[in-house]
Structures are given as C-alpha cells and as structure tokens.
Amino acid sequence: MSFIVNLLLAVFRALFALLLTLWDGLAALVSLAGTALGAYNAPGGFSKNIGAALLSPANQIRGMALLRAFAPNLVLKRQVVAAYENTGTAVVARGADVRNMLARDADFEVVYGPRMRKLTDGENFFLGMQPGWDYTRDTSAMRLAARTTDVAEIVQPRATELANRIVAESGGTIDLPPALTLQVPWDMTERYFGTGGPDAATMQDWTTTLFWYLFGDLGADPELDAKSMADAAAMRAYLDGAVATAKTRPDDRDTILNRCLALQGAETPGMSDLGIRNNLLGLLIGAIPTISKASCLALDELLRRPDALRQAQAAARADDDAKLAACIWEALRFNPHNPVIYRRATRDTVIAPGTLRGRTIPEGTLVFAATLSAMFDRRDIADPHAFRTDRRFEDYIIWGIGMHTCFGAAINSAVIPAILKPLLIQQNLRRADGTAGQVDTGGTPFPQHFTVAFDPA
Numbered sequence: 001m002s003f004i005v006n007l008l009l010a011v012f013r014a015l016f017a018l019l020l021t022l023w024d025g026l027a028a029l030v031s032l033a034g035t036a037l038g039a040y041n042a043p044g045g046f047s048k049n050i051g052a053a054l055l056s057p058a059n060q061i062r063g064m065a066l067l068r069a070f071a072p073n074l075v076l077k078r079q080v081v082a083a084y085e086n087t088g089t090a091v092v093a094r095g096a097d098v099r100n101m102l103a104r105d106a107d108f109e110v111v112y113g114p115r116m117r118k119l120t121d122g123e124n125f126f127l128g129m130q131p132g133w134d135y136t137r138d139t140s141a142m143r144l145a146a147r148t149t150d151v152a153e154i155v156q157p158r159a160t161e162l163a164n165r166i167v168a169e170s171g172g173t174i175d176l177p178p179a180l181t182l183q184v185p186w187d188m189t190e191r192y193f194g195t196g197g198p199d200a201a202t203m204q205d206w207t208t209t210l211f212w213y214l215f216g217d218l219g220a221d222p223e224l225d226a227k228s229m230a231d232a233a234a235m236r237a238y239l240d241g242a243v244a245t246a247k248t249r250p251d252d253r254d255t256i257l258n259r260c261l262a263l264q265g266a267e268t269p270g271m272s273d274l275g276i277r278n279n280l281l282g283l284l285i286g287a288i289p290t291i292s293k294a295s296c297l298a299l300d301e302l303l304r305r306p307d308a309l310r311q312a313q314a315a316a317r318a319d320d321d322a323k324l325a326a327c328i329w330e331a332l333r334f335n336p337h338n339p340v341i342y343r344r345a346t347r348d349t350v351i352a353p354g355t356l357r358g359r360t361i362p363e364g365t366l367v368f369a370a371t372l373s374a375m376f377d378r379r380d381i382a383d384p385h386a387f388r389t390d391r392r393f394e395d396y397i398i399w400g401i402g403m404h405t406c407f408g409a410a411i412n413s414a415v416i417p418a419i420l421k422p423l424l425i426q427q428n429l430r431r432a433d434g435t436a437g438q439v440d441t442g443g444t445p446f447p448q449h450f451t452v453a454f455d456p457a
C-alpha cells in the first residue's frame with residue numbers, strides 16, 4: 001500500500017515540477033518578447049539594441065528558463081565555436097544534467113589543450129588535461145606549493161589590509177577595476193606567487209587578454225590571436241627570467257615560486273624550470289581578471305537589489321563574514337562570472353538517459369553546460385527567483401564543478417569578500433551618476449570601469 005502511495009506522490013511531484021517549469025518557460029517567453037519590443041522601439045532600432053539586451057543577466061536567466069521548459073537538451077548540427085575543433089553544438093540546461101555532464105570526464109573532455117600549448121609554446125597546462133598522470137603530477141605539485149592553509153595565513157590578511165587602505169584613501173569615489181578589484185589580486189601575484197610581472201598594468205593586461213583568448217574567444221578573432229601570441233611570448237620571457245633570478249639570486253620570501261624551487265630541489269616530478277614556468281603561467285591567467293570581474297558583478301547585482309544590499313551592508317558592519325559571503329554568492333548566482341562551462345563529446349553519448357528529455361550527443365559536439373541555468377532549476381533550488389542567504393554552498397556553481405573545479409576556489413572565497421567588505425561598510429554606497437556607475441567592459445569580457453561613490457566618514 002505504502003508503495004502505491006509513494007508512487008502516486010512521486011508521479012504527482014514530477015507532474016507539478018513539469019508544470020512549474022513550463023510556466024517559468026512561458027513567463028520567460030513573454031518577458032523576452034517585451035525585451036525584443038523594447039529593443040525595436042529604442043534609438044537605433046532592433047538590431048542595434050537586441051544583443052546587449054539579451055545578454056543582461058536577467059535575460060540570460062529567462063533564456064535558460066525557456067530552454068529548461070522546451071529544449072532542455074538542445075542538439076544542433078551547426079558549429080557555433082570556431083576556436084576549438086568540433087562537429088556541432090549542444091546546450092544542456094537542467095541542473096541534474098549539467099552536474100552529471102561535468103562529472104563524466106570520459107564522455108565530455110576539456111578542449112583547451114591546443115590553445116594552452118600555443119601559450120606555453122609547448123606543453124599543456126592542467127586545465128587542458130584529461131584525467132591521467134600529467135594532470136595528477138601537476139595539480140599535486142602545485143597544491144604543495146599553493147596550500148589551502150596559505151589563504152587564511154597569507155592571502156586573506158594582505159587582501160583585507162590592502163582593500164581597506166585603497167577604499168579609505170579613495171575619498172569617496174572609486175573606479176573599481178583599476179583602483180581596487182584588479183589591484184588586490186595583482187598584489188597577490190606579486191607578493192604570494194612571487195611573479196607579479198614587470199608592473200601591475202602589464203600583468204593585468206597580459207592575464208586579461210590570455211584569459212579571453214583561452215575561454216571567451218569562441219569566434220577565433222585573428223586580432224586577439226595576434227595580441228595573445230605577443231603577450232604570451234612576453235609573459236614566458238618574464239617568467240623564465242623570474243625562475244632564473246630566483247635560482248641565481250635566491251631570497252627568503254615565502255612565495256609559490258620559491259616553494260616550487262624547493263620542490264625542484266627535492267626532485268619532485270613536474271617541477272623542472274619549464275614545468276614551474278608553465279604552471280605559474282596557467283595560475284596567473286586564472287587569478288587576476290576573474291577575481292576582479294566576480295567582485296564587480298557581485299556588487300553590481302547588490303546595487304540592483306536594495307534589500308539585498310542592506311543585508312550585505314548589515315553583515316559587513318556587524319563583522320558577520322559568513323552572512324556577508326552568503327550575500328555575495330547569492331549575488332553571483334544571479335550574475336555569475338561565467339554562465340556556462342564547455343566540453344566536447346569524446347564519443348556518441350546520451351545525456352539524461354532513460355528520461356523523456358534524453359538526447360544522444362554525437363561525438364565531437366561542443367557541449368555547453370549551462371551552469372547559470374542549473375542554479376535556477378526548481379527541481380534542485382528552492383524558490384530560485386528569490387534572493388536568499390540560507391542556501392548551501394553546494395547549490396552554487398560559480399567557479400566550476402567536478403575534476404576541474406577552480407584551483408583558486410579557497411582564494412576566491414576569501415579575497416572577493418575582502419575586496420567588497422570595506423565598500424559595503426561605507427555610508428550611502430551608490431553607483432556614480434550616469435554611465436560611469438554602470439559596468440563598462442570596453443568591448444572585452446571583463447569590467448574596465450565601474451565607479452561607485454559613498455559618503456566618506
């Protein structure tokens with residue numbers, strides 16, 4: 001008897017979830033139609049305005065709702081990505097399928113290897129590797145050099161001190177990327193990595209360009225290719241020099257570079273001069289523009305939501321770091337650094353096997369796992385459209401999931417709140433007037449300017 005009751009309940013729950021998903025999809029469709037009409041009526045007309053309108057975080061969320069309702073596993077013969085070899089395109093939108101796909105490394109491989117090799121002029125970097133000895137060797141060695149315990153002992157205290165000072169000295173108006181959000185992670189690469197480049201501006205520029213080239217340049221822009229090759233050559237020369245200098249004129253700084261050389265002295269696999277250079281190159285590219293962008297997007301989202309902003313400010317002022325972090329992760333759920341992660345099918349394989357939405361993904365297909373969509377799937381996330389600070393961290397996919405989960409995850413968790421806290425403590429925190437108060441990416445995937453103001457004490 002209880003079996004039948006449980007079965008009926010399960011069927012009822014599944015139908016209810018399906019109806020809600022369809023309802024969300026229809027509501028999204030109506031809103032997107034409104035957006036299209038708005039773009040048509042705006043100065044410059046439809047074609048000038050629709051692209052930017054659809055890329056707004058709120059409209060991306062609506063677009064994903066549409067996919068979850070009507071095409072949860074979309075498979076197209078068309079190749080959308082030119083940067084990496086592929087035979088077609090797919091988008092996976094349901095939360096369970098996104099998580100499942102990113103756990104199936106044998107079916108869905110990372111694609112970045114060829115471009116990583118162009119940047120190192122030879123070897124792959126571990127984000128471009130499939131499971132195996134090379135991946136284990138490099139990640140293990142680098143985890144010994146960049147230890148999780150460093151975050152509380154070295155990284156967070158310095159980020160806090162520097163961010164506090166920058167905000168205190170700003171006089172109440174601050175253009176975040178150049179003055180704060182790029183500066184703090186750059187300082188980490190200088191003091192903690194031991195490889196901050198010839199100067200801050202150069203390292204920030206190199207890493208921004210190379211991150212864009214590796215992950216964002218889906219159309220394979222030849223101009224970006226040329227700049228990336230030049231920047232990568234300059235960065236390799238700088239890092240080769242830094243490794244050589246650290247060996248010929250050693251200092252006693254407790255840096256990742258010096259720890260790599262100590263591991264080299266102990267004959268640790270992967271820690272040749274070239275191995276150290278390539279691992280540092282990969283880490284640097286991941287570290288600077290990402291933290292800056294995530295910090296800007298989180299604050300941008302909080303400033304769009306007065307109630308959420310008040311919660312974050314109260315937490316910052318009360319030194320309630322757990323609550324402050326919860327506000328920031330929730331803001332990033334609505335406005336994440338990257339709304340998708342992509343992989344390539346290594347063989348014909350099925351997504352969501354045994355379900356009505358199951359689809360075969362042909363070998364060679366470039367598959368977008370819509371992580372933003374996963375964070376709004378009602379089946380997994382309670383009350384997804386509400387800004388809530390009581391979610392579990394596992395509900396978020398804000399820096400990857402599975403084998404390639406961000407190497408800097410612990411750093412991000414400490415440094416982003418350290419950057420934002422001194423701002424949130426201020427009175428009357430607000431956007432600067434006019435366009436200066438909006439995130440300006442200057443044609444790149446990363447915020448270049450975003451000015452906020454507050455009433456100095």
Ligand code: HEM
Nearest residue numbers: 126127286287290291294337399400404405406407408412
């Ligand atoms: C908010 C800031 C950051 C965001 C949003 C971010 C995002 C990501 C994402 C989405 C992935 C997975 C990519 C994939 O699976 O295809 C990843 C991996 C990675 N990230 Fe980050 N990242 C951030 C900060 C950092 C920092 C500070 C570092 C360096 C200290 C770093 C180094 C890496 C590396 C090396 C990997 C590859 C890990 C592996 O293959 O095992 N990232 N990151």
